[in-house]
Amino acid sequence: MTERTWIVSVAVATILAGGWIAATRRGPVLLLRSAHAEPASLVPPGTVVVTASGKTFHREGCAFVHGPALRLAGAQAVADGFTPCTRCLAR
Ligand SMILES: [Zn+2]
Numbered sequence: 616m617t618e619r620t621w622i623v624s625v626a627v628a629t630i631l632a633g634g635w636i637a638a639t640r641r642g643p644v645l646l647l648r649s650a651h652a653e654p655a656s657l658v659p660p661g662t663v664v665v666t667a668s669g670k671t672f673h674r675e676g677c678a679f680v681h682g683p684a685l686r687l688a689g690a691q692a693v694a695d696g697f698t699p700c701t702r703c704l705a706r
Contacts, residue, residue: 645696662689
């Protein structure tokens with residue numbers, strides 16, 4: 616086996632292994648409303664506030680809620696793909 620054949624074999628094996636790892640890796644099933652957000656790590660207890668066109672959920676009275684607010688259970692907001700407001704729900 617020549618050196619070139621060996622290098623090509625290693626490259627093909629690496630690409631196949633990477634494809635297998637990518638194909639078998641399962642991501643989160645949850646579809647977030649914002650492609651740039653992280654899912655909520657903690658489900659907020661009680662009721663949170665969302666807007667129909669918004670992507671985040673907030674505490675009641677947050678200054679960053681614009682438009683008509685809808686009240687949801689925290690678990691429902693997370694299940695619906697809303698992500699926590701970084702202003703009023705930051706830890
Ligand atoms: Zn907020």
